[in-house]
Amino acid sequence: MIDVQRLRVLRAVAEHGSFNRAATALRLTPSAVSQHVAALERSLGTRVVERSTRGVTLTPAGHIMVGAAESVAAELTHARREVDRLGTGRTQFTVATFTSGGRLLLPGALARLTAAHPGTVVHVREAEPEEALRLVRQGAVDAAVAYHFDGPLPGEPGRRTPVEWTALLADPLHMVLPEAHPLAGRRALDIAELAEEPWVLGCLKTEAYLRRYADRAGFTPEVRGTTTDYFFACSLVAAGLGVSLIPSIALAPPPPGVRVVPVSPPGPARHIGVAVPRGRGDHPYVTTLVGALRDEAAAVRTIVPPCPVI
Incomplete structure (x- = not known):
């Protein structure tokens, strides 16, 4: 029989990447966390984690058990909700x-x-x-x-x-330019055509995506504005701070002062x-x-x- 508490501890170790951080999250001592994991390994007859100076990583068996731990946690949460509903x-x-x-x-x-x-x-x-x-x-x-x-x-x-x-x-990313930009009337744009432009970012994921596409096009984007809000990013574009790459649904309806131009295929989405x-x-x-x-x-x-x- 696999102990549910040991699965809970293993899931915390996987989430936090170390026994110490998992112990803090669970309000246990690092020694207690280590003992739970060791007991789980003994019951399974195989290792579930690999320990190193850089932290803790899951073995293939560990990944399987973390998946089981999440399923068990989900079932228990669902059961509790059903009892509350009754x-x-x-x-x-x-x-x-x-x-x-x-x-x-x-x-x-x-x-x-x-x-x-x-x-x-x-x-x-x-x-x-x-x-x-x-x-x-x-x-x-x-x-x-x-x-x-x-x-x-x-x-x-x-x-x-x-x-x-x-x-x-599917939600394609579009180029957003100031309305007076010389390329604002184009039917589509390749990101490489804006290599010399300053950029405004609407979220960190978009930044990673932009840098990946820019690297393929052979340039490094100059970022002049970083936000976590697409509407704010559009307002900065409208003010002339730079151009941006923004998902379509964040542009419905299009904000004032900017022009929206699709990216030439195959474009990001x-x-x-x-x-x-x-x-x-x-x-x-x-x-x-x-x-x-x-x-x-x-x-x-x-x-x-x-x-x-x-």
């Missing part, structure tokens, strides 16, 4: 979301959820995709609107993960979807929310600017 007659439903996606997709979807299931108490948590997906895996939220950039869907392809992902829409705990996809509340989000995503496609706004 006592109060009300269902608590929590959704995590990133800001721009939540702004356009969630209001209508949540209105349909509460209309279809009266008495549901809905909670919304703002969270970036990495955190949101972690919350889903741990059962801390019932669903998460998240995104990933070009590449595989969240999780490891070909391997069972504790998250079910439903794609909603982020892929928006909804994640739910594996095995919960057929839950009535989840089914209602995912269906509503699909409808909202279809409507958003008619709002996002598909060509230059001039």
